[in-house]
Amino acid sequence: MTWDKAQRTAALESMLTIRRFEETVVGLFLEHEFMTHFHLYIGQEATGVALMEALRPDDRIATHHRNHGHVLARGADPKLALAEILGRENGINRGAGGTMHMSDTDRGFIATSAIVGGSISLATGAGFAMKTQGGDAVAVGLFGDGALEEGVSYESLNLAALWELPVLYVCENNSEGALGSAGGGFPTSVSAVGDLTDIPRTFGIPVETVDGRDPEAVFDVASKGVAYTRARKGPFFVHVATARYAGTQPLWPTLPTGETDISMAWDDSGVSGEHEQWYREHDPVLGYARKLLASGDVTQDELKEMDARVRERISEARQFALDSPRPTPESALDHVFA
Amino acid sequence: MTWDKAQRTAALESMLTIRRFEETVVGLFLEHEFMTHFHLYIGQEATGVALMEALRPDDRIATHHRNHGHVLARGADPKLALAEILGRENGINRGAGGTMHMSDTDRGFIATSAIVGGSISLATGAGFAMKTQGGDAVAVGLFGDGALEEGVSYESLNLAALWELPVLYVCENNSEGALGSAGGGFPTSVSAVGDLTDIPRTFGIPVETVDGRDPEAVFDVASKGVAYTRARKGPFFVHVATARYAGTQPLWPTLPTGETDISMAWDDSGVSGEHEQWYREHDPVLGYARKLLASGDVTQDELKEMDARVRERISEARQFALDSPRPTPESALDHVFA
Amino acid sequence: MATKNYADAMLDVLTLCMEEDPTFVVMGNEVLGIGPEAVQFGAFQEKYADRIYFPPCSEASYSALAAGAAMCGQRMFLHLGLAPFSYPAFSTIASEVATARQGSGGRVSVPATFHISHGLLHGGASQHSESPMGMYWNVAGIEIVVPWEPGDLKGLLRRAIRSDNPTLVITHAFGYGTEGEVPDEDYEIPFGEAKVKREGSDVTIVACSMMVAVSMAAAEQLAEEGIEAEVIDLRTLVPLDERAILDSVAKTGHLVIADEGRLRCGVASEIAATVAEHGFESLKAPPARVARVDAPVPGNAVQEAFLAPSAEKLVAAAREVVGGVPARA
Amino acid sequence: MATKNYADAMLDVLTLCMEEDPTFVVMGNEVLGIGPEAVQFGAFQEKYADRIYFPPCSEASYSALAAGAAMCGQRMFLHLGLAPFSYPAFSTIASEVATARQGSGGRVSVPATFHISHGLLHGGASQHSESPMGMYWNVAGIEIVVPWEPGDLKGLLRRAIRSDNPTLVITHAFGYGTEGEVPDEDYEIPFGEAKVKREGSDVTIVACSMMVAVSMAAAEQLAEEGIEAEVIDLRTLVPLDERAILDSVAKTGHLVIADEGRLRCGVASEIAATVAEHGFESLKAPPARVARVDAPVPGNAVQEAFLAPSAEKLVAAAREVVGGVPARA
Ligand SMILES: Cc1ncc(C[n+]2csc(CCOP(=O)(O)OP(=O)(O)O)c2C)c(N)n1
Numbered sequence A, B: 001m002t003w004d005k006a007q008r009t010a011a012l013e014s015m016l017t018i019r020r021f022e023e024t025v026v027g028l029f030l031e032h033e034f035m036t037h038f039h040l041y042i043g044q045e046a047t048g049v050a051l052m053e054a055l056r057p058d059d060r061i062a063t064h065h066r067n068h069g070h071v072l073a074r075g076a077d078p079k080l081a082l083a084e085i086l087g088r089e090n091g092i093n094r095g096a097g098g099t100m101h102m103s104d105t106d107r108g109f110i111a112t113s114a115i116v117g118g119s120i121s122l123a124t125g126a127g128f129a130m131k132t133q134g135g136d137a138v139a140v141g142l143f144g145d146g147a148l149e150e151g152v153s154y155e156s157l158n159l160a161a162l163w164e165l166p167v168l169y170v171c172e173n174n175s176e177g178a179l180g181s182a183g184g185g186f187p188t189s190v191s192a193v194g195d196l197t198d199i200p201r202t203f204g205i206p207v208e209t210v211d212g213r214d215p216e217a218v219f220d221v222a223s224k225g226v227a228y229t230r231a232r233k234g235p236f237f238v239h240v241a242t243a244r245y246a247g248t249q250p251l252w253p254t255l256p257t258g259e260t261d262i263s264m265a266w267d268d269s270g271v272s273g274e275h276e277q278w279y280r281e282h283d284p285v286l287g288y289a290r291k292l293l294a295s296g297d298v299t300q301d302e303l304k305e306m307d308a309r310v311r312e313r314i315s316e317a318r319q320f321a322l323d324s325p326r327p328t329p330e331s332a333l334d335h336v337f338a
Numbered sequence C, D: 001m002a003t004k005n006y007a008d009a010m011l012d013v014l015t016l017c018m019e020e021d022p023t024f025v026v027m028g029n030e031v032l033g034i035g036p037e038a039v040q041f042g043a044f045q046e047k048y049a050d051r052i053y054f055p056p057c058s059e060a061s062y063s064a065l066a067a068g069a070a071m072c073g074q075r076m077f078l079h080l081g082l083a084p085f086s087y088p089a090f091s092t093i094a095s096e097v098a099t100a101r102q103g104s105g106g107r108v109s110v111p112a113t114f115h116i117s118h119g120l121l122h123g124g125a126s127q128h129s130e131s132p133m134g135m136y137w138n139v140a141g142i143e144i145v146v147p148w149e150p151g152d153l154k155g156l157l158r159r160a161i162r163s164d165n166p167t168l169v170i171t172h173a174f175g176y177g178t179e180g181e182v183p184d185e186d187y188e189i190p191f192g193e194a195k196v197k198r199e200g201s202d203v204t205i206v207a208c209s210m211m212v213a214v215s216m217a218a219a220e221q222l223a224e225e226g227i228e229a230e231v232i233d234l235r236t237l238v239p240l241d242e243r244a245i246l247d248s249v250a251k252t253g254h255l256v257i258a259d260e261g262r263l264r265c266g267v268a269s270e271i272a273a274t275v276a277e278h279g280f281e282s283l284k285a286p287p288a289r290v291a292r293v294d295a296p297v298p299g300n301a302v303q304e305a306f307l308a309p310s311a312e313k314l315v316a317a318a319r320e321v322v323g324g325v326p327a328r329a
């Protein structure tokens, strides 16, 4: 099943929103508005947006350190998300979570763990609860290819398969072209398993690979997986292949491709240089914009309006975050125990 | 390659030695000579004996809680092994290891871990050392099917495969007919992986399954694996299928099949009752004895002599252990640090 | 009121939970121990078979499963087995379970109950003799229950399962067989209330778990020497009943702490430090820690006994602190 | 003698080891940190590429690999990353590494060196701010090194790698950039020798790792008020230089402990308990623990600062202990 025109443009706008949000996050970091390391969702926007479209409000989600796009795609207010990243009192988690632990419980996020292997194992528990408590809600675990290096992930797949838990595992494999240790970064996907999909398969868990640049393709595969697990047939594994964004290195990502120029979707002139391949092939936002232009779902003018609208929204969010109060020191002890 | 007559009878005697040793251990426990829980190698004797035959003195071994048979098959003195189980000063490990941690370093045992997943992961490290330090010695990791439930085991296989470490993984799967939770025991082999050999295969590690009742079959497969990994082609995985002994339940195993009556190898009259199938099909000692009788490698009289010899040896060991001095209390701190 | 053992007390609570909450689940590798008490567990297991789970031997993931489920409101009693088997789950407990609520600004709760058995086993050797109260106490964000009397176990376990916070219930591996008076009715014991097991005027002995019994034995011996020991059973470490400890020391002026865990950074160290800091004026002599000597445990009863805290060691320590009132600089 | 930072000091030692032992190996997810210092590491990485391993993100197994290799005599520097990333390896460290020697009656040695970075990161939040010195100190069987000065790091790391015992080297995540005098030659600093960083007659401040710098800052402020603090850098926790601590307290009569780890069962608790037990007569006032407040760390600098030990808190604590000499019961 494919999307109608409205859904398509909405998906593109959501993707662009995440992009502008992340570009703003980098700016705020460079302005020393927050000091800790962080992770960008740039290059993976299509996955978050399409996946959340395939879910129901009562489904539960556990995600990981690269969570900004997931939270926004699920409908969180950029204002509150940015306030959270800046550690402000009115952030999604009262500023206690920061960039790595945004957990919007109103939108079904049960946890956002920055411990590799955390989200996949906690999501398995959410699936257990969904099954035990009846109904047909499902659990979703979002994690990266690196999580498949941690033993707890294998254990979790085993549990989900054994007890036929309603869990949709979504692995965002962004290691194609990963910088790895060469770039002073984490060498992810250090696995002897040539094809990572062999891992869920070993436990008898159905798995499908999809191109992470194409939101509609991701939506179709995710929907199939959700239907399968919602029907209580057991867990399902979605392997999303995405190219790693050039600015993605720990600890502090950058914007080597610059602020996204939406006009590249129709005007080729600026598309060149070191990152030409990114602009032409990898960038999911530009790619989807081109597709919708080609299909006539949007016009250049509509795209410009959309971009203006999104920029406006994010800059308002930015201001809101900067104007937000910081938590009081003493409140540090308010939420240790219920 | 198969064994000559001398090797066959030696293997049988070694298997019988382990059997009498374990029967003696149960007796000593019932006499309250030691108090902790323990594990018997009964039913798995063929594996330990054949595997050790396939190794070289300079190969390193890490084993687990079910280690008695491994240590004895490798040539440890039953006297010192029993003294160790009784926690005596002159035991293999000065009585500090006890039944679960016998580590005979003179015979290449680097560690005996009672933490499930311990031996497979430590053996991987031994393989790393064997590779780094040159030469062509190999490392062997002995563990049970339950170890394949621990995430660290998957991680270890990944490391060995990635770095082509010379490790022979030997999984003694004794869960056929496992009592599991029904018997108040540990439900082992609780895995969604139907065929456990799919696990090493997922990491590209060659694997072979062999019948754990037949020492010659185990020897051939183990030798093949050792040759492969000694040639530095990478790790090799041997999956040994054995029936679980009826007396094997945590915490305190028993001897439901009674003290082994070697005459059952030629005299059918007593072979009946609840455990008839054990005597006829599963017991590797009786089974191999029958085979050597049939092939003419041994005669009934020779078997009787062998049994008498073994009984004599083990009862001497028993007395030695009982007469052995206990460590002094203060010596408890002698070996914390080098 | 009936005489019951640990296993009975646990069954009382687990049965109540199963009955009142149709989604309540019990999970564990060998739920109520795998010794004789497993038999007691038999009927319960049959009756609620569909809600009792025997997970694979994979502590990291099934404890995370319990945590993730709890984040969705699932109530569960999770048995991790002997204390060292909780170590593969250490990251789950310390990084996920303990931090989820604080890290979410109070929006996520983890009402999970974890149970482990601790202690020296008379030959359990280096990998089966852990008493990790100190390590877990250094992890902020989990409530820690360390009961000794079966009656306390019942009321505290009931509270633990009802609690909206993650709770770690640590019982002694030899506790299952321990008998005591256990009220038949359903009741809760609030956390943070220590119990004065024995009143005394000369020295305060602070203990938890099986060390309570050992301290009581020591107190009897001391009484024969004319030294009246007050024995305090902490019952919970988080929250800690500092008041009860400080009040007792204010009365006796002397402190001995019995701890089956290792000395360094253990429970005894924390109690000694707390009293030194907040009850300094009360102390007439140095506090004495009688804890497990700092070393892995050799696999024989003789050397194990050398490392273990005992009634004899407690008596000697009490005698010394009461005996000499050192001059103050 | 040159001014160098942590990363330089580590490189000095690792280079020496690589040169003298052709089988020496360096392994880690991001060996000398992944910040700017990774650059310093570049040349070393190229030169010894064949002996530097970047394992998968699987701490439990690669720490066990280091342990198993060490049991075969392999010398290796293993970097586990930030302290919380060592938690998945907790079972390996506590149940295998720490127990192997004792459990084998001294026949197996584990000459492995593990390195982790600890500390508050100004917004690192609940999962990246661990200072687990207390937890690991409660594990008997591993030597624990907690250096602050780059020069000490060099000598202690050299000793750690040479040691036949498993050693856990805990440095501060912000330490890499810290500069100090580092002798060029090859040298070892024996374990168990604390260093008096500053002499003082009024109060003893015991610290380790970055708290040494914070304590020095506090000492300067106190000096302005006429309070002379003696600052002791423990340098190693296992073995512990009790003598140095007790001698200093015997001189000053007052004790304040600075600890970035959490309060309960932490380093500060252990030092306070040790002094209360063995230096009771010397204490003129209660010891004061200035440790991290017992709570997971919120992801913002404001609340983090509230939990963190600081020079201000140390000054206040020192003032108080020096100020009032409470009446003795
Ligand atoms: C247990 C643990 N070990 C190491 C780390 C450090 N670390 C943070 S992100 C990361 C790489 C994760 O890669 P992946 O799961 O593929 O996610 P990605 O960042 O690529 O989206 C690592 C190793 C961690 N957070 N947790």
Ligand SMILES: Cc1ncc(C[n+]2csc(CCOP(=O)(O)OP(=O)(O)O)c2C)c(N)n1
Pocket: B039, B065, B066, B114, B115, B116, B143, B144, B145, B146, B147, B148, B174, B186, B188, B189, C029, C057, C059, C081, C084, C085, C088
């Ligand atoms: C980490 C850990 N969890 C649980 C246990 C308890 N335990 C001891 S033996 C055992 C079963 C092991 O089965 P397997 O590996 O197949 O070995 P077997 O006893 O069948 O030979 C378990 C779960 C343990 N020792 N370590």
Ligand SMILES: [Mg+2]
Pocket: A144, A145, A146, A172, A173, A174, A175, A188, A189
């Ligand atoms: Mg990745």
Ligand SMILES: [Mg+2]
Pocket: B144, B145, B146, B172, B173, B174, B175, B188, B189
């Ligand atoms: Mg088994």
